[in-house]
Amino acid sequence: MTKAPIKLLMAASGTGGHLFPAIALAQQLPDYQIEWLGVPNRLETRLVPKEYKLHTISVEGFQKGFGFSSLFTLGKLAGSVLDVRKLLKAGNFQGVITTGGYIAGPSTIAARSLGLPVILHESNAFPGKVTRVFAPWCTSVALGFNVAAQYLPKAKTVYLGTPVRPEFRQPEIGASLDLPVPEGAPLIVVFGGSQGAVAINKLVRQSAPAWFDAGAYIVHLTGDNDPEAESLQHEKYISLPFYDNMAALLQRANLAISRSGAGSLTELAVCGTPAILIPYPYAAEDHQTYNAQVFTSVDAGLMFKQSDLTAESLQNEVLKLLCSPLELKTMGEKASSIAIPDSAEKMAKLVRSLVGK
Known part of the structure; x- marks a missing residue:
């Protein structure tokens, strides 16, 4: 039997x-x-x-x-x-x-x-x-x-x-990025976890023109609760509520701007993606700040409180990183070092x- x-x-x-x-x-x-x-x-x-x-x-x-x-x-x-x-x-x-x-x-x-x-x-x-x-x-x-x-x-x-899902550990499963981002162009990926992040979305849209001028493309995952999700139009800007192939997206990204939910951080670490982390200020017992501190403690990312961040300061932080590819590379390597694939x-x-x- x-x-x-x-x-x-x-x-x-x-x-x-x-x-x-x-x-x-x-x-x-x-x-x-x-x-x-x-x-x-x-x-x-x-x-x-x-x-x-x-x-x-x-x-x-x-x-x-x-x-x-x-x-x-x-x-x-x-x-x-x-x-x-x-x-x-x-x-x-x-x-x-x-x-x-x-x-x-x-x-x-x-x-x-x-x-x-x-x-x-x-x-x-x-x-x-x-x-x-x-x-x-x-x-x-x-x-x-x-x-x-x-x-x-x-x-x-x-x-x-x-x-994490198999495609994060095995790039060939994640396949190539099916978005119109030229090979070699700096890519910034913005996402707020499975529920989106309207406050981050607003800051990013205000900061984006300077990043476009620096040659960067932006893939912005806005979630489905942002009434202004379609307010920015630009040839280097791709706005989507969600994107299924996150593995390929993070593996291609030069920099991520993200909340610091544990799932998001795990995916960033496994993909070796450097990140600017903005903890959700209303998370239970401020647990997203604790998560982000794991990254910042090994220099795998930068953390900013949402209340302290302005469009100008975010714009400048990203521009500094885009001008420092070696720093981005080192941050990505540090992120990989804390991953358990x-x-x-x-x-x-x-x-x-x-x-x-």
Whole structure:
């Protein structure tokens, strides 16, 4: 008789920073039967590949501290724990993998109440609240940045980096850049993560004319929430809401201007792309600043607070870098030095050692 495949529930929801590492890991476990746990109307309903069956629960976090409304949130949490527990039992799952966020709470509680192993991946340099609470409950906590271990003293942590999709590690899979950017022309890539960044978009459009004069092309990924996304027109300017082939784009870029979400930083590091980092000022517990500091600590990028940045200062910083190709090259090499390109394979090895031995 053929042995049934090991069943895993992948609990990953919300932003690309949670979803892309989970998808990259799932691709390294083709012999496992993987089903997905998410939240209705979030990014996973579009990003999760069709071969993964998607289950959804209703859950949210304590964004505004504990108060009367928190009783309602607690009630939803309790209900979602029961829902996940029923799902795990009915589906005969043998383990849970989660990439943090709200969905990690009920997933971890439900799995551990059934004696199932839980592997949590924390991609940020400063772990989120859910990770800090539930990490000690987990069988293992894999870290995207080694500095995160100091905030999780009671957890069983292992530094493995953050998984990225195969095209980031193997340029031939990413293929060539299918955009009208001349070979050899300086290329600036601007992106704000999976949700875009309107404030950065505005600064870039104001700064762009000076960069065009310096010979640079700009590929600007604006997201889909920018009402002025089409306001700048220029032969050296390509504006898109999103771009699927980010691997080829970052491998071609001479410089990136970016938020500092963990997923974005991981992709920049693996591609060896020097960057100007502008942490999202409203990120939970300012975790994007902690992420950016990992880059700046090894001179792999420059960090600026959004509140301190003007169009003129951004314009001048970029012009200085464009005039210093050796500095850009060194920054890119420093970025590569903190990358773990085979993180997905290392994560898959961890999963195999803990689930279905």
